[in-house]
Structures are given as C-alpha cells and as structure tokens.
Amino acid sequence: MRKLKNEELKRLDIKAFKKARKTPLIVILDNIRSLNNIGSVFRTADAFLVEKIYLCGITARPPHKDIRKTALGATESVAWQYRKDTLDLVLELKKEGCQVVAIEQTEDALMLNEFSTESGLKYALVFGNEVKGVSQEVVNASDKVLEIPQYGTKHSLNIAVSAGIVLWDLWSKLNQ
Numbered sequence: 456m457r458k459l460k461n462e463e464l465k466r467l468d469i470k471a472f473k474k475a476r477k478t479p480l481i482v483i484l485d486n487i488r489s490l491n492n493i494g495s496v497f498r499t500a501d502a503f504l505v506e507k508i509y510l511c512g513i514t515a516r517p518p519h520k521d522i523r524k525t526a527l528g529a530t531e532s533v534a535w536q537y538r539k540d541t542l543d544l545v546l547e548l549k550k551e552g553c554q555v556v557a558i559e560q561t562e563d564a565l566m567l568n569e570f571s572t573e574s575g576l577k578y579a580l581v582f583g584n585e586v587k588g589v590s591q592e593v594v595n596a597s598d599k600v601l602e603i604p605q606y607g608t609k610h611s612l613n614i615a616v617s618a619g620i621v622l623w624d625l626w627s628k629l630n631q
C-alpha cells in the first residue's frame with residue numbers, strides 16, 4: 456500500500472469548510488490549561504465538521520504559537536468564541552435547545568458506548584480541566600453525563616484524547 460499525498464486526500468479548503476454543513480456538535484472547553492490540548496481539540500473539531508468551539512474561563516485563545524503548533528490551521532477553519540463563565544454559557548445553550556452533555560465520571564453517568572443520539576438535536580459537549588474535570592455546577596446543569604469506558608489502572612484520559620474519542624463516536628452515530 457502506498458501512502459497518500461496531502462493533495463490526494465481531497466480535504467476541504469477553509470472557504471469550503473465554512474460553507475459545509477456542520478455536524479450538530481458544539482465543544483465547550485471548561486478551564487483547559489494546556490495549550491497543546493486546546494490546539495488538538497481544534498484539529499479534531501475540524502476533522503469532524505464541528506459547528507463551534509467555546510473556550511471558557513482560563514482556557515487560552517488563538518492566536519498563540521502553542522495552540523497553532525497542534526491545531527495546524529484549524530483555528531482558522533473552526534468557528535470559536537471565548538466565554539468567561541462556563542455555567543452561563545451552558546444555561547444559554549440549553550435555552551436555545553441544545554442538549555448539554557458533560558464528559559465526566561459521575562454517579563449514574565451513561566457509558567459512551569450505550570448512548571444513542573437523537574435526530575434533530577444539537578449537542579453541546581463539555582470537556583473539563585485536566586486535573587479537576589468539569590466543574591460540579593456545570594455537571595449539575597447538564598442534561599446528561601457521558602463517561603468513556605476504561606479498563607486499565609488509570610482513572611482518566613487526556614482531554615484531547617477524550618475529545619477525539621467522543622467526537623468520533625457521536626459523529627459516527629449522527630452520520631449513520
């Protein structure tokens with residue numbers, strides 16, 4: 456098998472990306488510390504045509520060289536906005552009809568592999584701080600909590616890895 460060259464991949468340019476029909480997914484980054492994690496989430500959001508990313512609290516914003524290093528231009532394609540308070544944003548999105556889903560480990564969390572999407576719904580996915588996770592007040596305000604099943608010794612996954620897993624899973628379910 457021969458590796459494909461970039462020009463053979465037939466990817467959208469930025470102008471076409473902005474016009475393309477988006478997946479009904481919004482990503483909310485709740486106080487993310489790592490600039491590399493932020494850039495990685497942008498790149499994954501680009502791959503799955505995510506509608507928008509909200510950068511909340513201490514989450515850094517483009518342009519920044521460390522975000523750019525991992526985003527590889529995705530900060531130019533994916534729509535984003537900064538919001539100081541995650542809870543205020545969550546409450547606003549709920550009023551607009553979004554299903555807010557925290558990605559966290561909680562009592563009665565639904566395992567990702569058991570979650571079914573509903574046609575016609577827009578999902579706002581909240582990913583939390585690398586140490587503290589999604590804030591309890593945001594978890595309380597969420598419509599659902601999803602947990603990524605894990606079977607090893609570690610208690611959590613890197614936020615960029617979690618975003619990749621969840622976005623791929625929901626994109627797949629929404630595009631069946």
